[in-house]
Amino acid sequence: MSDTDGSRASMVGVNHVALEVGNLEEALDFYGSVFDFEMRGRTGSMAFLDMGDQFLALAEEGSAGESGDGHRHFGLVVDDADAVEQRLKEVGAERLDTPGLDLRDPWGNRVQVVDYREVQFTKAGHVLDGMGLELKKAADALEELREKGMGPVHRGPGGGGRSEPR
Numbered sequence: 001m002s003d004t005d006g007s008r009a010s011m012v013g014v015n016h017v018a019l020e021v022g023n024l025e026e027a028l029d030f031y032g033s034v035f036d037f038e039m040r041g042r043t044g045s046m047a048f049l050d051m052g053d054q055f056l057a058l059a060e061e062g063s064a065g066e067s068g069d070g071h072r073h074f075g076l077v078v079d080d081a082d083a084v085e086q087r088l089k090e091v092g093a094e095r096l097d098t099p100g101l102d103l104r105d106p107w108g109n110r111v112q113v114v115d116y117r118e119v120q121f122t123k124a125g126h127v128l129d130g131m132g133l134e135l136k137k138a139a140d141a142l143e144e145l146r147e148k149g150m151g152p153v154h155r156g157p158g159g160g161g162r163s164e165p166r
Contacts, residue, residue, distance in 0.1 A: 073110035
């Protein structure tokens with residue numbers, strides 16, 4: 001919904017997602033068996049898994065997994081969806097019967113894994129550099145960005161314009 005009078009804030013992105021888990025140590029073991037991550041921080045009942053300029057918060061809660069629905073999920077962008085799929089097989093994680101790459105963690109949280117190259121979501125080049133990642137967008141993802149007026153503009157000799165998303 002466009003804000004015609006400038007009175008509303010614009011949604012810019014997601015800083016973090018918080019998931020409830022039954023046992024924090026088991027959750028760290030599970031997520032560590034599937035994904036590579038650095039720990040951003042930890043408190044007594046929470047752990048914060050770093051994703052560059054974002055993070056995943058795991059919160060230990062005794063009632064985790066007792067309720068839920070079939071559709072609530074979050075999309076986790078990864079650098080290699082094929083590697084995640086292989087790891088899920090190796091660790092025996094629950095893969096959902098969907099057209100995409102969806103899984104449930106041991107507490108019933110649904111995670112939809114998406115490959116960075118295939119989606120519009122774009123990390124700034126300096127953030128990717130800081131994460132040690134060299135990623136490029138697929139043609140379809142670039143076209144979707146261009147259709148929204150957010151596509152890359154190649155910089156000329158004088159600079160200016162938007163750089164190619166990585």
